[in-house]
Each structure stands twice: as C-alpha cells, then as structure tokens.
Amino acid sequence: MADRLTQLQDALDNQLTMMYAALNYIQTRQPYSDIPGQPNLAPDPAPIPTPDSVLAPQSAVSQLTNGDASQQQPNGPSQPSQQAVVEEPAADGRPRTPPPERPEVFNRAMREMAQGLVLQEQQIEYLINSLPGLGNSEESQVRRMRELEAELREVEAERARAEAEKERMVDMLGEVIGKVKRIP
Structure with a gap:
C-alpha cells in the first residue's frame, strides 16, 4: 500500500x-436550449434505441438466411447491418462533434x-x-522527531550487538568444526 x-x-x-x-x-x-421567439434550428437528438429495435433487424436477417450468416443475397443483405456507424470528418477536416x-x-x-x-x-x-503532523505544533513535532532519533540509535546499537554476537558464534562454530577429527 x-x-x-x-x-x-x-x-x-x-x-x-x-x-x-x-x-x-x-x-x-x-442539449440545445430554446430561445423564446426564435425558431428552433437544433438538430433532432438521436432516438434512444430500444431492445426491440436493436434485435429486430438481426432476427430478420437470420430468418432470411435460415440462421446461416455466410449466405448472402447477390446484391447484399436485404436488411441494414448492425455495424457501428463511423462518422466522416467535416468538410474542414476536423472530426464532427x-x-x-x-x-x-x-x-x-x-x-x-x-x-x-x-x-x-x-x-x-x-x-x-x-x-501526520496536522493538529500538532512545530515544537511537538520536533520533540517527537528527537524521541524517534533516540529510539533509532538504541535499536541500531542493539542490532550492532546482535551482529557482533553472530560473528562470535560463527567463529566459535568454525573452531568446533575444525577440531572434529575425520574418521577414516
């Protein structure tokens, strides 16, 4: 996290x-807003598709071809396809809104x-x-940092003692292993 x-x-x-x-x-x-006394020249918003209008052309195509989409009539399908309409850019080359x-x-x-x-x-x-620190004065934050620094020094000293103890134990183990005789 x-x-x-x-x-x-x-x-x-x-x-x-x-x-x-x-x-x-x-x-x-x-949406365009109406201005009182002015003609409304806003384009009609696209109709909201209903589930029936989306499924009807697809089912009509499947009925014409008996469910086989690979069969097509010589002049193309009799129903419009359900492919996404790609808007062409405007005359000035910018994409249409x-x-x-x-x-x-x-x-x-x-x-x-x-x-x-x-x-x-x-x-x-x-x-x-x-x-952290919101609602605390600068003095209390400085005091807390000093306490944490002292705690860090103590932990570091303890780690150094543990490291020295580990080294001493490794040396002692090496001596014990060196004194063991091989049995022929």
Missing part, C-alpha cells in the same frame, strides 16, 4: 481527470458526474486529515 502522500497525489490526479472529462462532456454533449444528448439523459449524466466529484473530494479531505 502506498503512503498517504502518494494516495493523496493519486486522488488529486483522479479528481482532475474527472473534472476534465465532465467539462468535455458538457461542452460537447449539452457528437450529437447533443436528450435533456433527461444529459441531466442524469451531470448528476452522476457531480456525485463522483463530491465523493472524490471527500476522499481527498479524508487523506488530508489523516496526514
């Missing part, structure tokens, strides 16, 4: 990514994005509040 500062940096990066995605979605997919969302779909997506941003912000606040 990463330390708290790394977790905080990751959470901030995630929030910035979420904000950028939300702004991009709002800019490209917001996607059509605007329906207002109810757009509002639902905005609500979900806002909830995600709020949850991410709460996670960031939790990580900030759990950072």
